[in-house]
Amino acid sequence: MTGRHSARRGRGTTPAGLAWRQFAADPWVSAALALLVGLVSLLVTAVPRALEDVQARQLAQDVSALSALQRDVTGAWGTTVESPFAVDPADGQATDPWQPFRDGAEQVRLAQPEPLRSLLQPAQMHSYLTSDITTVPPIESTYYAATVTVFADPDLERHVELVEGEWPELRAPAGPDPDAPVGRTRPAGTQPDQEEDAARTTVPVVILDEAAERTHWEVGDEIGGGLELxxxxxxxxxxxxxxxxxxxxxxxxxxxDPNRGEAAQVTAYLSPRNRGSLGPPASVRTQLWYPVDTSALTTDRVDTTLVRRQLTRMLAQQHVIVPAGDPSLGTLEGPQVPSFTTELTSALDQVARQQRATSSLLAVVAAGPLGVAAAVTALGARLVVQRRRPALALTLARGASPVQLRRLVAAEGLALGVPAALAGHLVARAVLPGPGRWWEWAATAVVALVPAVALAASLEDASLLQRRSDLSARGRSRWRWVVEVAVLGLAALATWRLLDREARGDEAAESGIDLLAAAAPVLLALAACVVALRLYPLPLGLLTRVLRGRSSLTPFLGAARALRDPSGGLVPALSVVLGTSVALVSAVLLTTVTQGAEAAAWQGNGASVRLTGPVVDDALVQQISQVDGVTAVARVRDLGSRLDLVVDGERQSLRLLIADDGLERVLAPPSQAAGPPEAFWDEEGPVPLAVGGDVSVTTGEGTLGTLRDPVRVVGALDDVPGVQTPGSWALVERSRWEAAGRTTPLARTALVAVGEGQDPGRVAEEVRGLIGSGVVTTVQEELDDFTSAPVTTGLTRAFVGAALVSGLLTVLAIVVVQLMGASARTRLLAVLRTLGLGPRQTRALTSWELGPLLVTSLVVGAVLGLAVPWVLVRAVDLRGLTGGGAQPALSLDPVTVGGVLLTVVLTVVLAVSVSAWLAGRTNLAQSLRVGEER
Structure with a gap:
């Protein structure tokens, strides 16, 4: 033997050399296992990043939809400004009176924690005199009066451009002439009297060029109250x-004013170095606001709940902008303490509920593909070990210990898993850039370790002997019973706690995933698999005994092999159950959210078309009724005052809403808005009332305010369709209200019903042309906003993607199961083919081996796919997704459910067909040859 051969044999007998030879002899299964690990790593990293991106874009969109008045954190307080001049007491020089306010506002902003501090931009501010100046513009303007509000803005010159004249300067006015008539202006082109100037000095101001043009004021005019333009x-x-x-x-x-004509509303600006004084001490209202940077909500991916808590804390605290005694303040001014308010907190609450629901639903749906991927990984590891069983058995027989073998295959698993998981993680970060989280690397590390653990666990015993593993409902393992009982107990406990949450008064976590809602469906799936797989051998054994007496060999032999020699054991059943349930859960939840959003849009808009803003009198109602396609018009009024409702001695103060008699026709189908009960429209007996909000009385007779007729509460509503309802309210029909001798106020809300087949958008445009000013909305516009929202598109893609990935992995699991039993099946089929078994019978035999288990798994998965949404709809707050005030009802669309089930069945049939086709390609000569395994 040469040295080259000795060296080559030495390298081959080392653990690394042995592992490489095993991999090189059969690389495809190991490579597929590594590819699966990389895919799982990519999904584990990409899905949370995509969810964060969707939630950030939804947050930015919802916040951007708010006006600046609603969105910005605004503070206001009143003070008395003594003089337009601010003087430095050290040198007597004039100073910027706004600088202490800028410094104080910035200190308040910097005192806020992150990320709130970065969301709040530097403060802007202005002040205005609390008393407006009423004057009469020139007669050419056609306005009978003009109301001038005097503002002072330190940044005026940066935000406006001068059109005519000059910027106002500081003057020391002696105040307006008390003998001068209020509102009289000096004619344009005339010069003021010098003695008059000596007696008093006007205050210079600038106004909008449009206002000057429409009021016919010119530069140099006195516009009233001692103001000079x-x-x-x-x-x-x-x-x-x-x-x-x-x-x-x-x-x-x-x-x-219908009796006097039109009056002009004008804003006039003082010098930017004046805080609001016209000479004598003036009562001034100062406002400062922190604009909210909506772009940072997307780029920084802020924690919505954290921002809401920080913002609530900021609003609750007292902030001193300028302390008392500051040289810039007058002797009559105390500490400048604003009261901050914003409507951003309610928007953040809505977004937080939406994010919590989205995260919880995605966690439930994502558990399916992850479970199937784990099952396929376990099957793949068993397949790798099974195909290397002869070599591993030989290594064991030559002195290797079981521990060494486990270390060997675990090392191979690390060599496969670590690079694949790292590659998937990096690809996900490249596709979805953004700030990283520490748990992303932790999840990748866990995924990287899965192949090593799966390969090591696949070495069933030290001898690597093949044994029969007959299915049994009783089982042989004591620990299996312990685990199964624990799974059933946890599933029952989690479901009970989830469904009983509202009765106990518990609430879900404020942010992130609702862990209980996410865990309960997973435990239910495991429990269903435990029960099904325990009971599955019973009907299969019965089927085997029934088929035993028949003349056909294929069904009996296939059922017997499924019972006595299950290729994949119980793992493929879990794959099919999870794949089926995920597809159904995704479809049912998506349908439920979509139908809930449509119902919420109808409830919020009240009718196909809603009009708000102008006074809707009888003449306007008549005009709207004549628009082509309009079937009914109904107005809803707010009485504007609170009345006492007394029922059975219980008194409650509430607001009264009055609806036109046509409301019943407006709420008729196809409207999905929930209206009052039938008894509300009764024309006889006590006046019917429908109550809502904080009203505790839902039925009974009593009295309402000073109404001479008795009233009867006929039911409760969550809200009145198309109307912003107050805290406690009652709804009454207009005809019954007026029949009781009361008058109805003016209406500013009208609900317009459109006939079937008509275009609500066209009707809305014609209504806009009739009213001139006001807001006209349609249900379709609300639904378009819902479907185009980032969270809706993201949730839809996630549901569809989870169903597709689960389906592909299920097919892969079935194919892997077929490959695991390929060796024993090939030997059997080779003998049977030699005895005359046909190719069609060969494929039928393979289908019979997989068929019973897969049919059982499909049934269990279908039941589970309908049960899980039922639990989630009762336990998870979906109002954040639908935008409605009521929890949506479970929606089961037969067409959608049937289509999903058909798709799943076809997927499984395809997988079985592929497996049967592979089994039918048996090489008789090679299978019958006595080889190294005989």
């Missing part, structure tokens, strides 16, 4: 959100 301005960016904090800042307002 010295210039006009135009906003640099009229769409800047800051202008939402300034009434009439970008356009002149008009207030209509």
């Amino acid at each position: 010295v210039g006009t301005y135009r906003p640099v960016d009229p769409d800047d959100p800051r202008w939402q904090h300034v009434p009439n800042g970008t356009s002149m307002g008009i207030l209509a």
Whole structure:
């Protein structure tokens, strides 16, 4: 023997050399196992990142939908400004009166924790006199009056451009002439009297160029209250959100009076170095606001619940912007303490509920593909060990210990899993860039270890002998019974705690995944598999005994082999159960959320078309009724005052809403809005009332305020369709209210029903043309917003993706099971083919081996796929996804459920057909040859 041969044999007998030779002899299964690990690692890393991205974009969209007045954190407080001048007491020089306010506001912002601090941009501020100035513009303007609100803005010159005249400067006015008539202006082009100037000095202001043009005020005019117009301005960016904090800042307002005509609403600006004084001490309201950076919500992927807690804490605390005694403040001014408010907290609450529901549902759906992937990985590891059984048995016979063999296959598993998992992780980070989380690497590490653990666990015993593993309902392992009882107990406990959560008053976690809601369906799936696989051998044994007396060999032999020599054991059943249940859960939950969103859109809009804003009188109702396609119009009014409802001696104060008699026709199908009960429309007896909100009385007769007729509470509603309901309220029909001798107020909300086959969008456009001003919305617009929302598209893709991945993995599991039994099946089929068994019977035999188990798994998976959504709809708050005020009902669409089941069945049939086709390609000569295994 040469040295080369000795060296070559020495390398081959080392553990690394032996592992390499085993891998090189049959690399495809190991390579497929590594590919599966890489795919799982990619999904484990990518899915949470994609979920964070979807939630961040949804948060940014919801926050951006708020106006600046609703979104920004705004503080306001009142003070008395003594003089327009701020003087430094050290040198007597004029100073910037706004600088202490800027510094104080910035200190408040910097005192906030992250991420709230980064979301709040530097504060902006202005002040305005609490007393408006009413004057009369020139007669050419056609306005009978003009109301001027005086503002002071330190950043005015940065946000507007001067159109005509000059910027206002600081003056020391002596105050307006008490003998001068209020509202009289000096004619344009005339010069003020010098003695009049000596007696008093006007205060220079600038106004919007549009306002000056429409009121016919010119530069140099006195516009009332001692204000001199010295210039006009135009906003640099009229769409800047800051202008939402300034009434009439970008356009002149008009207030209509049916008896007198129109009055102009004008905003006038003082010098930017004036905090709001016209001379004598003035009562001033100061506002500052922190604009919210909506782009940071997406780029930084902030924790919504954390931001909400920080924001709530900020609103609850007292913040001193400028302390008392500051040199910039007058002697009449105390500490400047704003009261901060924002509607962002309610939006964050809505988004937090939405994110919690989304995360919980995705956790439930993702458990299916992960479970199937784990099952396929276990099957693949067993297949690798099975195909290497002769070599491993020979190694064991030559002196290797079982521990050494486990270390050997575990090392191979690490060599396969670590690079594959790392590659999947890096691909996911490249596709979905963004800040990393420590648990992403931890999840990747766990995935990388799975092949090593699975391969080591696949060495069943030290001798590697093949044994029969007959299925039995009783089982031989004591620990199997312990594990199964534990699984059943945990599933029952989790389901009970989940369904009983509302009765106990418990609430889900404020953020992240609802762990109980995510764990209960997984435990239910495991429990269903435990029960099914315990009971499965009983009908299979009965089927074997029934087929034993028949003349056909194939069904009996296939059933007997499925009972006595199950190729994959119990693992493929779990794969099919999870794959079927995931497909059904995804379809049912998606249908439930979609139908819930549609019902919420109908409930929120009230009718196909809703009109809000202007006064909707009888004439306008008549015009709307004549629009082609309109079938009914109903108005809903708010009485505007609270009344006492007394029923059975219990008194409760509530707001009264009055609905037109046509509301019943508006709420008729195809409307999905929930209206009052039938008894509400009774024309005889006590006046019917439907109550809602905080009203505790839901039935009974009593009295309402000073109404002379008795009333009867006929039922409770969550809300009135299309109307923002107050905390406690009652709804009454207009005809019954007026028949009791009461008058109805003006209506500003009208619900318009559109006939079937008509276009609500066209009707809405015609209604907009009739009213001129106001808000007209349709149900279809609400549904379009829902379907285009990031969370809706993301959830849909996740559900579809989970179903597809589960289906593919299920097919792979069935194929792997066929390959695991290929050796024994091939030997048997070779003998039977020699005795005359045909190719069709060969394929039928393979189908019979897999068929009973797969049919049982399909039935169990279908039942589980319908039971899990039933549990989730009763336990998980889905209102954040639908946008409604009520929990959506479980929606089972027969077409969708049937289509999903048919697809799953066809997928399983395809997998069985592929397995049967592979089994039918038996090489008789090679299988009958006495080889190294004989």
